[in-house]
Amino acid sequence: MGKYRLDYFSKYYFYEEDKFLQEVEDGEYILNQIKKSNRFDYKGYSYKYTKFGNISKGDTQKDVEVEIKEDDIDVIINGENAHLDLIYKFEIKNLEDHIRITTRISEKSDDISCLLYIDYNQGNDFIKELENVKKAQQENMNKI
Incomplete structure (x- = not known):
């Protein structure tokens, strides 16, 4: 012991865009930000697109x-x-x-x-x- x-x-959570918009608070705002810069830190989490085209939320x-x-x-x-x-x-x-x-x-x-x-x-x-x-x-x- x-x-x-x-x-x-x-911890990393992965979402497809539709699911992201439904499940994540302020999802549309965050999505617009990561479309501009590919990475966005917001309210203690880090968001970005993955190499597979999904969105990751890092904590x-x-x-x-x-x-x-x-x-x-x-x-x-x-x-x-x-x-x-x-x-x-x-x-x-x-x-x-x-x-x-x-x-x-x-x-x-x-x-x-x-x-x-x-x-x-x-x-x-x-x-x-x-x-x-x-x-x-x-x-x-x-x-x-």
Whole structure:
């Protein structure tokens, strides 16, 4: 069991234009802005077009606490239970001053892409514990 502090935790929501206009507050205004400049920061979120022509809404938090419990398929992010879908996606990249982990997080109505940035001092231990979470998730899937 370990507690870690992420430097950054980013969640990305993806929309087709029609869905974006229906579901996002001020969607038409935001859409007009990203058509002008391809990226627009608004009310704490970052919006832009993706390479596939969809719209992404980015939500980035700094200094996020993650707690990992032994033999658990979930983690605790800022005091709330969260399910990282490590079976589906678990990519690790070493950057200049951080380790970046790409995965998905399940929320009530959707699976959201997310990036976790952690410093090298705690990064290797964090990855080992995430690998244990992934193993627990795999074992849970195999239970019949």
